[in-house]
Amino acid sequence: MLAKVRSCAVMGINGIPLEIEVDIADGLPAFDIIGLPDASVKEAKERVRAAVRNCGFSFPYSRVTVNLAPADLKKEGSSFDLAIAVGLLAATGQIPRGEALNSGVFVGELSLDGQVRRINGALAMALSLSELPDNAGLTLYLPQPNSTEAALVDKIAVKGTSSLSQLANYFCGNGELPAPDPINPQSLSVDGAELDFSEVKGQETAKRALEIAAAGSHNVLLYGPPGSGKTMLARRIPSILPSPTMDETLEITRIHSVAGQLDSNKPLLRQRPFRSPHHSASTAGIIGGGKIPQPGEVTLAHQGVLFFDELPEYKREVLEGLRQPLEDRTVTVTRAAATVCYPADFMFIGSMNPCPCGNYGDPRLECRCSPTQIFKYRSKLSGPLIDRIDIQVEVPGIKFEQLQQNEPGERSADIRSRVESTRLRQRKRYKNIKVASNARLRARHFEKHCPLTNDARQLLHQSFQNLNLSMRAHDRIIKVARTIADLENSAMLEASHIAEAVQYRSLDRQG
Ligand SMILES: Nc1ncnc2c1ncn2[C@@H]1O[C@H](COP(=O)(O)OP(=O)(O)OP(=O)(O)O)[C@@H](O)[C@H]1O
Ligand SMILES: [Mg+2]
Structure with missing residues (x-):
């Protein structure tokens, strides 16, 4: 008795179709999973066995072999549980085979009592499946909490399920599956940014430079003494960036879905990301890594901003690692198990003091650093990185009178409307040469x-x-x-x- 069902794995930001073959043969009772599964996939055996029994089905007292094809692709994670369980029920005749089962693609993690738990990358799977040449008639069955996110793709049917028994009953004709939760309109509205440029007093040159940077997507370095407002300015950049187009929104959401950073209440990310990893972060965390490479900060910042506060504090290896994404707008991460290419098209913002103590060049304060210390501090940024920064702007210490000034500065919304119309001009001009902005x-x-x-x-x-x-x-x-x-x-x-x-x-x- 053999049954075949479809499933999907995620590699990079793409879904890869899988076929799950379940064979029930005579012989001593055994349960084997083959086809390059890693330890987390092998654990599916225990989850599937318990879930099948606890949902009131019988687990065969025979030799069960599960093959995950293509067998040369390394598989990890727990999202194949549902497909294995459905294959097993079909092979043992506990659910009917037929067109509905053949055209289904099953993904989901099972709990021991048969509940279906949410997985990562549902949007990536739905998008990739919808791009398959023979996608007509395919239905993606996935955990109910993931269904809203996957239903954003309209070229493929999506059904959510909350338990194995609910899904089995559906195939036996004893009930319906709930429709994907409708998108909460509130989750679609772009939050009014809490941080606004009007709160920054003075610093007109820096504000102007940031407006130019946002308008042309240029990389920026802010330098100046401690407390002059560098971090404050950088954190307000998202409030003046143009809102993402629908394609960009899907790209941003797809990446966050693969990285498991999508909130089920907010299935669509309508805001450009702002990522500010700490300087102690590892190279793998920033660039991407893991046994099967996962997206790093450069990818999570795609279509948004990557901010390195106190730039010279970052490890040299990390700064060097930024060269490829800054140049190619993608990053290739190679590990023993796989090589994955992730998108990494972001605006880079760095901030630094003029010297380790921060007072160099300040007419009021004395700098305590030796020339060697200053040279060493600045040389960390030399060459390739500084080479890729379009705008270097000084953020000088702010005077007491300026801080006392009560008149609010220009609001972010006003700056953003100028940025939007400038971006529109660029899109029109470059529509034939595949360039998104002046910086590119x-x-x-x-x-x-x-x-x-x-x-x-x-x-x-x-x-x-x-x-x-x-x-x-x-x-x-x-x-x-x-x-x-x-x-x-x-x-x-x-x-x-x-x-x-x-x-x-x-x-x-x-x-
Ligand atoms: N131009 C400004 N307008 C209003 N408040 C300011 C301004 N500059 C600094 N501040 C105040 O000072 C605080 C410190 O600013 P911020 O952290 O941005 O400085 P910084 O330049 O990043 O310093 P460091 O080099 O030490 O990181 C801010 O939280 C804000 O309250
Ligand atoms: Mg700072």
Whole structure:
């Protein structure tokens, strides 16, 4: 007696269709799972055995073999329990075989009493299954708490179940399965950001730089003495970023679903992520890792912001690891079990003090650091990383009079509306070249999309000679100037745009 049912595994952010074969043969009673299962999959035996019995079915007193195909793919996790149990019930004739069973894809973890527990990656599975060429007629059966998230994909039928007996009764024609919970409209509304730029007093230069950064998706380094508001400014960036498009929303939600970070009350993430991992985080935590690689912070920040507060405190290995995602917008993590490529397209924001004690350059306070200490502190950021930062902006210590000022600054919502219209202009301009924002432009696009006036060209030339700017600063300046011009709705890059962009290369000049 053999039964075959479909299931799905998750690799990276993709769902991989699996076939689960359950064979019941004569012989001494045994229960084996083959097809490269890891220890967590092998434990399914005990869960399935108990769940089947506790739901009032009989567990065969024979030799049971379960094969997870394709057999060359390493499997981990507990989400195959439901498919194994359904296969077993079909092979023993306790539920009828037929079209409904053949077109079902089953995922879910079982508890010993037969309840079906939520799993990670339901949205990724639903999206991948809906992209299969022969997806017509497929129905995805999954845990009830995951059904709302999977039902976001309209090209595939989704049914939730809360227990094995409920599912078995459905196949026996003794009841219906509940419809996926409707999406709570409140969970769809974007929370009004609690943090607002109007709370930041003074720091007009830094605010302007962050507006430009948000408008063109540029990477930023904020540097200045302790307590000047660097962390405060960075935390407010999400409040001025444009709201994600529906495709971006699905991408963000898919990643968080795979990482198990999706709240069942909030099945759709309508806000851009803001990730600020602590500097003690491991390379695997930031870049991605694990036996079968899991997404790291760079991937969780996809379509949002990755913020490294106190940048020089991070391990060198971690900072070096950022090079690939900053360049390619994806990250490839290789482990013995698998190589996985994750998306990692984020805006990078770093903050740092000018020296270890933080007082260097402050006219009021004395710096206690030796030149060697300062050099060592700054050299952690040298080369490749600083190379990928478009905007370097000083956040100077704030004066007492400025703090006393009661007039609120400009609200985030107003800044965001300018950012939105600037992004729209970029999307229109780059619709044929697959570039999402000015920061993603390549040098080969400059001639067509970044025309300079004669004055602007002359100023750029002079800046290079007089300020001793590096060649690598050139591309950054053009891209930032393009965004500044876009904020003014100017087609040409003018001298004033170049002048402002040059200002944001202050660390290059010192180095
Ligand atoms: N421009 C400002 N307007 C209003 N409050 C401010 C401003 N700058 C700093 N503060 C106040 O000072 C506190 C410390 O600021 P913040 O943590 O952002 O400083 P920082 O530059 O990150 O310092 P550090 O280098 O020590 O991390 C803030 O929580 C806020 O209350
Ligand atoms: Mg800080």
